[in-house]
Amino acid sequence: MDDGAERLFREFVAARTPALMRTAYLLTGNQHDAEDLLQSALTKSAARLRSIRILDLEAYVRRVMYHQQVDRWRVRFRRRETPTDPQADLLDTAVADSSASTETRLLVRATLRRLPAKQRAVVVLRYFEDLPEGEIAAMLGWSVGTVRSQTHKAMTKLRSLAPELAALSAVSGDM
């Protein structure tokens, strides 16, 4: 890697690490796994920096993150490991909440962790990054129908795992 590409990569990482870390945090559910996921995606991107345009670097990093998260989850499923982060749960109780009640937020957070990786990725892409279904399908390499079915399953599971969310859904009425 020449000096110019390395400098651009450093600038990109410095500028976009907070946003990428937020996505990784939502995908993994804890800080350590998020750092590992982003680190791995950045490493792969840096190794292919010659063939990736700097403008497409963020899209590439995000794509690697989503794909790797699904693969990582598959590996963990084979090893029968369950991602847990009890310290983060304890810390959450002290975090102030501005948009929803703390109880609801903790419930959503715990429910997200229990979702399969595909469904969690779809929820993050659809409701955090606000991507349309077509872009989600292109990002993950799925069909639009698969994206829709995974989204439907994820929302159904969110309601089933957290009955409070179903009650909230009945009140709001749009889900």
Added chain:
Amino acid sequence: MSQDVLRSILHDIAAEAVPTPLADQALRGAVRRRRAKAWAGAAVAAAVLAAAPFLLPGDGQGRPDRGVPASNVSVAPGPVPPVPSSPEPPARTAGTTAPTSTGTAATHRPTAPTNKPTGKATSLDPTGTVAPSATTGGSTVSPSATTVPPSIGASPQR
């Protein structure tokens, strides 16, 4: 649950992430990854080169068949290696040695169908006599073994 509520909850959760400087680690990891790939490629190449002699078609005795054309491959005319200068013993039967275009019996070259070693020491010539095969170093030259390539016949030395 409204989608806006879900979006706001997701943003609140994501705000808990602590960004850490990862550029140096990523660059070091990329270098390490590239080195690992290079080492793996070199190891595979070395393994292929080491196994290549055993993968080539052999003569069935565990030795590679080096430079000997297959039986169904025609021999292209070209320079013939010099025949050893040992005196050639006389033929066993008259008529088994055909006159050659160069007038010397030492310039014979085996033809393609019989030039691969088969492990058999003898072959029958048209006269019915048992003659050693041309490739076994025998002295009798069968009619099929007297074909001289044009390049040899046109050689100014002969």
